[in-house]
Amino acid sequence: MTNRIHPGIKKILHNIEKVIAGKQEVAKLSLVALLADGHLLLEDVPGVGKTMMVRALSKSISAELRRIQFTPDLLPSDVMGVSIYNPRDMDFQFYPGPIMGNIILADEINRTSPKTQSALLEGMEENSITVDGVTYNLEKPFFVMATQNPIEYEGTYPLPEAQLDRFLLKMKMGYPTLDEEIDVLQRAQKVSPIDNLHPVISLQELRQLQLDIKEVYVDESMRRYIVELSSHTRSHENVFLGVSPRGSIAMMKASQALAFIHERDYVLPDDIQYLAPFVFAHRIILRPEARFERVQIEDVIEQVISRVSVPIQKHVAKYE
Amino acid sequence: MNQKSAKRNIDFFILYVFSFLLLWEWLRPVEQLTGTSSISSFLGFVFGSLLLAFLGFPLAPTAVLKLIYILFTIQSIYYGNAGTSIDLFLNDLSQNAGSILKGQWAEMSDSFRTLLFFALLWITTYLIHYWLIARKNILFFFLATLIFITVLDAFSPYEAEEAIIRSVLTGFSLMGILTFRRLADSENIQKRSRIKRKWMFSLAVMIAGSAAIAYAAPKADPVWPNPVPFMNSLSGSGNTAPDETEQSGFRSDDSSLGGPFLPSNTVAFTAEVEEPHYWKVDTRDVYTGKGWISSRQNEQPLNFGRNVPSSLFSFTEKVPSEERTSIVYNEEDHAHIQYPHGLQRIVATSSYRYQLNQVTNKITALNGSEQEAPASYSVQYEHPSFQAEDLQASSPEEADRSFRAIANTYTQLPENVPPEIRELALDITRGHKTWFDKAKAIETYFSSSGFTYEQVDVPVPSEDEDYVAQFLFDTKRGYCDNFSTSMAVLLRTLDIPTRWVKGYTEGTYLETTEAENRIYQVTSENAHSWVEVYFPNIGWVPFEPTQGFTNEEVPELEGITETSAEEETVETPAETPEQPVLEEPEQKKEINDASQEAPQLNAGLFLKTNWQNIVVILTAAFIIAALGYRSRRKWLPFYYIFIYKRDRQDHHFPKAYLVLLTQLERCGLKRKAGQTLREYAKEIDLLFSSSSMTRLTSWYEQYLYRGSLPEGAWENARNEWESLMKKTR
Structure with a gap:
């Protein structure tokens, strides 16, 4: 669709463009998920720029990026946080996990056990987590961007179909085109462009946009x-x-x-x-x-x- | 399509064969009309030329071959077998070239003309080749052929009936095949054989079918008579057939009446008269069912000097009359004398003598031995004033001596006269006792009863149709011949002796002379026919049945006293035949009867009598509606543009947009169900290379999906919408 783009959104897209060669559509769809207060599932082979994409997005909106690398031995508490007995206070103290952030990059979500997966997915749906009977509200905006390897690969736990429902969008990243890939090489030669990325929109503004969309x-x-x-x-x-x-x-x-x-x-x-x-x-x-x-x-x-x-x-x- | 390989295929062969046949049609009349003897050599030349063209021979050898053929032909025709005589031929050639340069066309020798004719044929065959191969269009040649043949058919003795059929068949076949070739070329059809078979088959069926129908269908007689005599008379060279030009304005041959009456404006004569009167030329006594002829055609004419013999009997002395004189100034070459009723004496230069045909009462003037009417002559005549009482008193019982013969001759009718005519005559004259009353009743019958005066649109009766019956019961429109013949036949069915009179009306009034005489100009438009009825002891009394004409001599019913009229008083219809409202009481009664019965039968009768018309009208309406529906793509846009363009209010826009969508759909640009308007608009714009549809769509989207239309949308969109609508036609 040849259409005008909202100027604020355009800035974000432009920022992402600096880091990822091409992939404008993926960037746009990511923003759709972000602005619609939903979550995004990226499905593709490793190494096509999924993580880079999320990092660029979070940097552009000056949000705190939390990254969870899912492994088979990851436990739900590694995601949500854990209460540890503090002998000085004579009380359990809650140490929030990586889920208590604005933008969560859940890398290779299908490599962890369903138990851990469901811990994350519950948080996504409820916008809150409950640890040891205490409910903690998650921050706003809360945006989970999960990546997963295609199911054909070994050593993975496919997400249950019912849980996939929690993601607003699911898409494939796809390999870059030849020219884009050459461009990627050129950009990667020196310092990574992501380090020079500046936020173009505040979290407050993003919240406002989310409200406007409704x-x-x-x-x-x-x-x-x-x-x-x-x-x-x-x-x-x-x-x-x-x-x-x-x-x-x-x-x-x-x-x-x-x-x-x-x-x-x-x-x-x-x-x-x-x-x-x-x-x-x-x-x-x-x-x-x-x-x-x-x-x-x-x-x-x-x-x-x-x-x-x-x-x-x-x-x-x-x-x- | 490769030209070379196409050269020799069967199509081309057929094309050339048909062209040859068509060209042959040009040569056939040449043979018949000009007496050209060696037509086969020309035909051979045409055949050879077309064959060489078909075989695709190179130009130079073809030319040499043709030249040799021409020279040999000329040699064998004109110089016989006396060895080659190139010298002679060249000599002839130079001589002829000289005479052409000097413009002395008549001096050309026959051999040279033959050479020229060959050249003409050469050019023609080349042209045909060109039309067939390069233009793929033979229409011009075909038309030229048809015109040539039909013109020859009309103006020369050549009978082209078969030739027309032949050339139409070949010509249309040629055009059909060539049209296919043109279409195939323009559509780039590669595998043609199947399509070609279909095309050729339907072409053959169509041509054969239409030709068969055209051949079998009844054809209308020529709208106007053979134009040749008329054209000859116009150009003044018509000395060939004196009989035909003698009586211009009316036919000399009345044996088959009908068809349009197309007189010329030629002035026949000018007359100086005391009182205007009709001019008689001829009478006829035998009705054939198609027209009039005269019995005893070989009757010896009666010669006389000045005084008209008594055998030109008009009326007896009993009829009160008044002597009058009229002077005729002839403006036309003819031999007959036109004269008033009651003619007594013809006064002209003493050298003239006259002949009276006792059957037709035609008077021919003789100057010495030559038939020629005097340039001017005066006629003295007794002007009768017939008295109604006398006429009513006259009855066949008190027959005079000449009555029996007259009654025999003038009541004859052909055997196959339809009985309805007599029934009608009885109907009309019911309640009338005397001959005169009956005659008047029939005379006035024509002034109403749905008859109309019409000169042009008058049919010729078909083979088995009676001329009078057709007029009385079928067409009810016609001119003097129809009216007068019908009256004569009606009277004859009642055994009242009647004859048919041809002549002129009084003509057009020009001026009055010092001697109080009036000058009338009589043209062939004034040619006329009427009837005369014989009354015993009185004589021949003229009647005028034709609408719109008045003969002063026709006796009126006016003078009749009330006592003699048994029925209601009758007004004077004959005086003003132009007013058809005056009807006989009988007719009124009939009409009343009919109208009383009408209401009950009305609907059923109407359906019964008119069902054919109704079916035709319904079918026509259906066809028109179907055509309109099928072509709605063409005219609907204009309708909608008319409807929507006038108003500028925005609420028109969505309707107009939907109309556009439907119209596009009619053009075969249907939007798929799952296609969004935006995608569809792009498609349309791509097709029409415009951007209007996208713009219109974006407005419509706002209306539909946003729930509001921007202000002035229709105002802005109107022109683009209109141009799109027009593009879709």
Whole structure:
């Protein structure tokens, strides 16, 4: 979509551009997740710049970046924090874990045990954690950017499908193009550009943007369109589990954020169609036989989009 | 398509064969009309030329071959087998070239003309080759062929009926095949054989079908008579057939009446008269069912000097009359004398003598032995004033001596006259007793009853149709011949002796002379026909059934006293035949009867009688509607532009935008269900290389997805919307 970009967002994107060659779309989608108060799952092989991307983003918004490197022996307390008995105070003192930050980079989330994974995912959903019966609210903004190796790799614990639902978007980073990669080499020759990165937006401003996004107008017809799409994924012949209502909500939020990034105060069907693969793909489970026939989820989503008619008139229920 | 390889395929062969046939049509009449004997050598030349062109022979050898052929032909035609005589030929050539340069066309020798003709054929074959191969369009040549043949058919003895059929067949085949080639080339169709088979098959079916239909279908007779005599008479060279030009303005042959009456404006004569009157030329006694002829055609004419013999009998002395004189100044070359009813004496230069045809009552003037009317002559005649009482009193019972013969001759009718005519005559004359009343009833019948006067749109009766029946019951429109013939036949069915009179009306009034005489100009437009009815002991009494014409001599019912009229008083219809409102009481009664019955039958009867019309109208309406619906893509945009363009209010915009979407869909640019408007707009703009659709769409998006339309959107969008709408046509 050739569209204008919100000037504040543009600065952030520009900043990321300095560090990561190309990948504007990934950067934009990351911002969608951030601004929609959601979380992002990046799925790709190591070494394509996932971590660099998150670091650049957090540096741009002057947020505190916490990084958790997930390993098979990582424990939930390593994520959430731990209460340790302080003999001087005669009391347990809570030492917050890395989850108590603004931006959390959960690296290779699928390499740790489900137990630890669920500790993180619970925090993501509830915006609070409970340790030893005490509930701690997480900071605002709270943005988890998880990366995971594709499931084909050995020694991983695939995230349960139900938990994937917690992520607003899931996307692939993808290899850079040839030119981009050459550019990457040139940039990496001397000092890493990330060290010279300055914040372009304060956390306060980011909070404000997040509030503004909630004001983006979603027409009745667009809400209907989203629900139509979701319900079509549920009834699709190749789908075992379709998009949940939570998925529909996620779509609405994401599309609002995208419209806002494009400096629009209303959501277009184009926004929804654009976001559909990123919002819906990880919320759909294909039937085993369809998987056996190598049906791709992306194809299913494309079919659903082409089947649901875009509302082009007011007050006319043109739905089957 | 490779030109070389195409040269020899079967298509081209067919094309050349058809062209040859078409060109042959040009040579056929030449053979017949000019007496050219060696047409086969020319034909051979054409054949050879086209064959060489088809085979794609190089130019130089072709030219040499053709030259040799020409020279040999000329040699064998003109110089016989007396060895080669190049010298002779060259000599001839130079002589002819000289005479052409001097402009002395007549001096050209036959051999040289042949040479020129060959050259013409050469050029023509080359042109045909060019039209076939390069232009792929033979229309011009085809049209020229048709014009050539039809013109020859019309103006020369050449009968082109078959030639027209042949050339139409070949010409249309040629054009069909060439159209296919043009289409195939422009559409770049590579694998043509299947398409070609379909095309050729349907072409053959269409041509054969239409030709068969055209051949079998009944054809209208020519709208106007053979133009050649008329053109000859215009150019003044029409001395060929005196019979045809003798009576311009009306046909000399009345044996098949009908068709349009197209008189010229030629002045026949000028007359100086005391009182205006009709001019008689001819009468006819035998009705054939198609027209009039005269019996006893070989009757010996009666010669006379000044005084008209008594056999030109008009009326008896019983009829009160007044002697009058009219002077005729002839403006036209003809031999007949036109004269008033009751003619007594013809006064002209003493050298003239006259002949009376006792059957037709036609008077021909003789100057010595030559048939020629005097340039001016005066006619003395008794002007009759027929009395209604006398006429009513006259009855066949008190027949005079000449009555029996007259009754025999003038009541004859062909056997196949439809019985309806007699029924109609009985109907019209019901309640009338005397011949005169009956005649008047029939005469006035024509002034109403739905008859109209019409000169041009008058049909010729078909083979098995009676001329009178067609007019009376079918067309009800016509000119004097229709009216007068019908009246004559109606009267004859009642055994009232009637004859058909041809002549002129009084003409157009020009001026009054010092002697209180009036000058009338009579043109061929004034040619006219009427009827005369024979009354025993009185004579021939003229009647005027034709609408819009008045003959002073026709006796009126006016003078009748009330006692003699058994029915209601009758007004004077004959005086003003232009006013058809005056009807006979009988007719009124009939109409009343009919209208009383009408309401009950109305709907059913209407359907029954008009169902064909209704079906035709419904079908036509359906076809028009279907065509309109199918072509709605073309005209709907203009309708919508008209509707929406006028108003500038924004609420029009969404409607107009949706109209545009539907219109685009009609053009085959359907938006897919899952396609957003924005993507669709991009597609459209790419197609029309514009940016209007995107702009319109962005406004519409705001209306639809944002819930508000920017102020003045329609004002801004109108022009772009209109241009897009126009582009979609």
